[in-house]
Amino acid sequence: MKHQTDTPVRIDKWLWAARFFKTRSLATKAIELGRVLQNEQRVKPAHMVKLNDVLEIHHGEQVSTVIVKGLSEVRGPAPxxxxxxxETAASQQKRQQRAENRRLFVEPSVHISSRPTKKQRRALDHLNFD
Structure with missing residues (x-):
């Protein structure tokens, strides 16, 4: 791989190079907010990542647990x-389960076409008070 190194790399640079975040500043912000754990520990953006470190990355609703297999300070193509x-097998399984749950979830408001009319509201009020 081009630009791969054997020396430890800053965690914010690695997260950016591995394409978990669009910018380094977003990666830095996530680390500062505790959304990235290295070996189950909170770290600072300048902390170094080494091979075989375990990173837990909370990005929105998605949580990924990954093992570092390569080090790079340069952002390259996605492949x-x-x-x-x-990504660990448990992390992949959880991600697939969340995707399946989202697919099967039906928004409750999908069956409501519009606000009730005055007549419908009176009928509802009548049902509530009897």
Whole structure:
């Protein structure tokens, strides 16, 4: 891989290079807010990532647990970035389960076409008070 290194890399640079965040500043902000854990510990943005470190990344509703397989300070194409880490089997299973739950979830308001009319509201009020 191009630009891969054997020396430890800052965690904010690695997260950006591995394409978990669009910008380094977003990665830094997530680390500062405690949304990225390295080996189950909160770290600072300048903390170094080494091979085989376990990172837990909370990005919105998505939670990924990955093992660092490569180090890079340079952001490259997505296929190259995906070679920098390996997602754990448990993390993949949880992500697929959440996707399935989202697919099966029906928004309660989908059956309501509009606000009730005055006549419908009176009928509802009548039902509530009898």
């Amino acid at each position: 190259v970035a995906q070679q920098l880490y390996e």
